Each structure stands twice: as structure tokens, then as C-alpha cells.
Amino acid sequence: MELKDNSGMIVDAAIKVHRVLGPGLLESTYEVCLVKELVNRNLRVERQLTLPVIYEGERIDAGYRIDLLVQDEVIVELKSVEKLMPIHEAQLLSYLKLSNKNLGLLLNFNMRFMKNGIKRMAN
Helix, strand or coil: CHHHHHHHHHHHHHHHHHHHCCCCCHHHHHHHHHHHHHHCCCEEEEEEEEECCCEEEEEECCCCCEEEEECCEEEEEEEEECCCCCCHHHHHHHHHHHHCCCCEEECCCCCCCCCEEEEEEEE
């Protein structure tokens, strides 16, 4: 139940950030503000976390970074694009697989209404 509660708190925080800032800003702006909002809600957040690839038993830094990891269980990928594309979903699914996490949120802040920019994905 806690996983569902955390994802709900993340979505609520994203909606608040979007309501205050509106669409059209850089992804990095939404990231910083969302982190502030999540911390204010007493959630543990790690930002720009390196995500290595394990290849033939060897850990390789391939340059992947998770935008946010909340409560060490929910991956949050932020976008500020005209519309979410299948490649964005594939990216989040890959991050879930590589990190052995079960839940991810893809948040596109460049929408008129934030509720239309939220995609919940499970591994």
C-alpha cells in the first residue's frame, strides 16, 4: 500500500508544481521545484542518480541517469515535450528493469493540464 501512497503523493506534488509554474519551462526547472515539493512532503528524494548497466557481470557506466528516485522505490522521469512518445516509455521501462524497481512515473510538464501528462508504468 505504501508504494501506491507514494506514487499518489508524487502525482499530487507534480500537479501543484504545474499549477504554480504552468507549461513551457525547461525540464530542469520542474525537476528542482518537484524535488522541493516532495521534500516538503517528507519524502526521500535522490536526484540525477547514475544508473549503471551490468554487462557480463561487469558494472558499466553508460551515462544513464534517473531524474528522481523517491523513497528508494519510485522512478520519476520528467519531460517537457509537446507529447510523450513511445521512446519515452521505453526509456522508463529500461530504467525500471536496470534498477530492479517496480514502479515508474513519466511526467510531462509541457501540457495544458498536468493530468494529461502523467503515465504510470510498472515493471
